[in-house]
Amino acid sequence: MTNFKALHSQYIQGEWRDGSSSRTMENKNPYNGEVIATYKAANLQDLDDAYQSANNVQKQWAKANPVVQREVFEKAVAYIEENHETIVETIIDEIGGTRLKAEFEIGLVTNMIKEASTFPLKMDGKILPSPIDDKENRVYRMPVGVVGIISPFNFPFFLSMKSVAPALGAGNGVxxxxxxxxxxxxxxxxxxxxESAGLPKGLLNVITTEIAEIGDNFVEHPVPRAISFTGSTKVGKHIGEVAGRNLKEAHLELGGNSALVVLEDADIDLAVSAAVFSRFTHQGQICMSANRLIVHEKVYDEFVEKYVDKVSKLTCGDPKDPNTIIGPLINERQVQGTIDLIEKGIKEGANPVVKGKVEGNIIEPVVFTNVTPDMDIAQEELFAPVISIMKVSNDEEVLAYANDSLYGLSGAIHTTDVERGAELAKQMDTGMIHINDGTINDEPMVAFGGVKNSGLGRLNGEWSLDAFTTFKWISIQHKARQYPYS
Structure with a gap:
């Protein structure tokens, strides 16, 4: 079994080495504050070394036999399976994720790698006709070259792999x-x-550093042609601006404020279970989490009663305990920001029918009723176990409430009339929406992404293949062409 916690250095040019910065960084367990490791941060020279390495090795990787490329991904899946328990323990210690969350994340990762393993065999092309006699037009799908990827803290194993594996599968350096x-x-x-799966050394590089050390150079560096970022809307807007200024393609998966709708004909027990899962999985630290529950007035009281009962039974505490559902937030700053929003919600008139205590980085569930769309707790992304419930009387109000947001990532509608649900879904300003399910869904072959402040572009399946490739037109004039002058 690999001791992943010992991997506290940079991985550049196929070598494990310290960063060249004088800046020392600490990696802490968010539950108990224990220092897992310290490491020296990467600086601008390390960043340049990483990009140049990826660029140099990419050219050989792109020429490799696609069957050989595919075998690397197959070996990666096997390696994860062999080290499954150690990976679970690492996720628990570094992220504060529960065992349930860790198992869920590993499943997402292996499915993503399996999908990416098909990409080397999909680097196809077309032969197209021409209005010019005796001309053959060939259009080849090509790697973009090198992809720069920035990942977040909430589902880092998966949200890194979501771009890393497809980018490598399409023949790129990373x-x-x-x-x-x-x-x-x-x-x-x-x-x-x-590395263990046999990927060519230097093709994939990992730098651990802070923005204060490298500034915008990760995006501005001349080597990468595409940038894939998952994180906050504020940072994503800046990255998109810098990428655009440097004529780089940016794929941005940003924040969310997803609505889960419960109509009057819904299966209430199912809706309650989906709503609890959609809010409290990984302490609500998921971009797709349901921040707002929009419930029809005819079933509002029943829903709230059952929802509160289920939420009140959720166990909070040490993520190593297999019975724990809600563990710690990632750091004190996230905790304080959440406390401030909770207090603001109360001042605005929302009713905290459930209000747990705060211990360290653990915030016990908070459930607000009497919430209106104009309140900050209904407008801001809550990356914590806090939920707002709103009452509506008809489909027009459902749409008005759901669309009253700057975000548009995910959503859900619960109804026994699935066609009614589908028609409402078409009118909701969101990139993804699920009928009679939760808001947290990500499948390796289905387009994933948001609208408005939730991002740009789509990933997964053919959309990831398009994101990390470009097209080259090569024409062949088989017989001499007659030009208008010579």
């Missing part, structure tokens, strides 16, 4: 910068997996 709070699960663990 430089990955994980979040400074999750350098192992979001970065070095992925490097170790692919």
């Amino acid at each position: 430089v990955l910068k994980p979040h400074e709070h999750t350098p192992i699960t979001g970065g070095t663990m992925i490097a170790k997996i692919f």
